Amino acid sequence: MDDNRPCKREDGQPWRVLEFYSGIGGMRYSLMAAGVNATVLEAFDINDKANDVYELNFGHRPYQGNIQNLSAADLDSYKAHAWLLSPPCQPYTRQGLQKDSGDARASSFLSILELIPDTLQPPIMLFVENVVGFETSDTHNTMIEIFTRLNYVTQEFILSPIQFRVPYSRPRYFCLAKRSSSSFQNPLFNTQLICDPSPIFGLANNRSIGDFEHSAQSWEKSPHYCEPVEKFLEFHSMYEGETKNDEACLSDGSCLNQYVVPLSLIERWGSAMDIVYPDSKRCCCFTKSYYRYVKGTGSLLATVQRERKGKTSSLKEQCLRYFTPREVANLHSFPDDFNFPEHISLRQRYALLGNSLSVAVVSPLLRYLFSDSS
Numbered sequence: 001m002d003d004n005r006p007c008k009r010e011d012g013q014p015w016r017v018l019e020f021y022s023g024i025g026g027m028r029y030s031l032m033a034a035g036v037n038a039t040v041l042e043a044f045d046i047n048d049k050a051n052d053v054y055e056l057n058f059g060h061r062p063y064q065g066n067i068q069n070l071s072a073a074d075l076d077s078y079k080a081h082a083w084l085l086s087p088p089c090q091p092y093t094r095q096g097l098q099k100d101s102g103d104a105r106a107s108s109f110l111s112i113l114e115l116i117p118d119t120l121q122p123p124i125m126l127f128v129e130n131v132v133g134f135e136t137s138d139t140h141n142t143m144i145e146i147f148t149r150l151n152y153v154t155q156e157f158i159l160s161p162i163q164f165r166v167p168y169s170r171p172r173y174f175c176l177a178k179r180s181s182s183s184f185q186n187p188l189f190n191t192q193l194i195c196d197p198s199p200i201f202g203l204a205n206n207r208s209i210g211d212f213e214h215s216a217q218s219w220e221k222s223p224h225y226c227e228p229v230e231k232f233l234e235f236h237s238m239y240e241g242e243t244k245n246d247e248a249c250l251s252d253g254s255c256l257n258q259y260v261v262p263l264s265l266i267e268r269w270g271s272a273m274d275i276v277y278p279d280s281k282r283c284c285c286f287t288k289s290y291y292r293y294v295k296g297t298g299s300l301l302a303t304v305q306r307e308r309k310g311k312t313s314s315l316k317e318q319c320l321r322y323f324t325p326r327e328v329a330n331l332h333s334f335p336d337d338f339n340f341p342e343h344i345s346l347r348q349r350y351a352l353l354g355n356s357l358s359v360a361v362v363s364p365l366l367r368y369l370f371s372d373s374s
Contacts, residue, residue: 009037009081015370018078018123019043020085020112022062024053024352027084027129029334030362036370041078049348050355056341068111072118082125082370085109086357089131106139113146122150124182125369128175129357132158135173135193143175152177155184156193157365161333162282163197164360167226168331170285172361176369185371200368229301230278232330233323258346261320265294270315274299286328288354291347298354299323325349333359 009015015038019027022043031038043062045051055061087109116122126147134140135156147154160171178184186199235256266273272295276283286298294300302318323331325346329338332353340349 014039015082016041016078016080017082017084018075018080019062020067020083021045021087022054023047023050023086023356025057025338026332026334026357026359027086027362028054028058029338030357030359030366031084033333033335033359033363034367034370036366038082038370041080047352049344050352052341053344053352057338066108068108070112070115072115072120075115076120079121080123082127083112083123084127084366085112086129089134089355110139110142113143116146116150122179124179126152126175126177127366127369128177129362130173132171132173147177151180153180153184153187153190155186155189155191155199157197157200158193158195159197159361159365161331161358161360162226164358164364165226166331166333166358166360167229167232167281167283168285168358169282170358170361172357174362174365176365178369185368197364200364226281228278229276229280229283232327233278233301234326256321259321259324261294261300261322263316266315266320269294272296273315273320275302275315275318275320276300277302283323283331286323286331286350286354288351290328290350290354291322292350298328325353328353332356333363335359 015036017031017038017040019040019042022028022045028040028043031040040060043054043060044067045054045062046064046066048064051062051064088106128143135158144154154175154177156176157174158171159174161168176184184190185202189199274284276299278301283299287296290298300320301323302315302320304318325340328350334356340352344352
């Protein structure tokens, strides 16, 4: 049972929120799903394609200027209670150069952090999302140092959608920060890094810190309680028949045959592919390079069962296809009415989704952040 109190201010007015690095709106969808009574005053993102998607779905186009040009006075003018931030992850990814704060893409986030001491009305709460690896970076150290100096209390998490019954392996780092006058519902976890979602659902009573220090990877090894991948597909047929009608149309008007993996790619990269089935309880993280490359960018769906009539079918016989953008959005727990503008290409859709976040994970974290501790 979720023991979080209603996400309302004492005066009944909505929380005033700024959304940095807004992308295609995953953070805003999470805020909505959390049931937080909030008004997003402004969203900020430099990517014009992402802003096209955001504008279509929310009726507001994010500020597209360089946020490094924002001043403390600019931020004060919004009188925001909460800042939600999902800064670029490339400086901290395993596949990247791991330049950390030396990467130019880290500079805007550092600039925002360094403005907080200069604001007359600093936010009451902050929420930061990034890749696993950020927690060991010097950018992280700078962030925590600033939060501590300004009397923010933090709770940190590494969580994955698999821990929320979604068959999707996408562990991410989260930092929740509150001014010391606004305490968390479970203060036992102040200044701690937790890899268990129990505290955010009020299920941590009578348990010690040590009970929550196991790694997120240990949760990922036990996805048996997840929904099957089939629940997230546009086509719900089991194992057979999905590709027999090549011209079958999907929700966005596209045809299924463009998602079929060519035999040439199977022959060359088959051993490196992550293959899942409609009854699978786990698939790999979809990156921004999905559909451009098949190795290490996300799972492929086999639409023919591995074993039929006692025979094991080869990869060529399993009718492999890419997950569609709608299915990737489903695994990110985006709502059914989420859409892309027609001019956004297929590769751009995958790239934008790969840079987004899991609503299933972020929404309960935001509910916990905004909840009354009394």
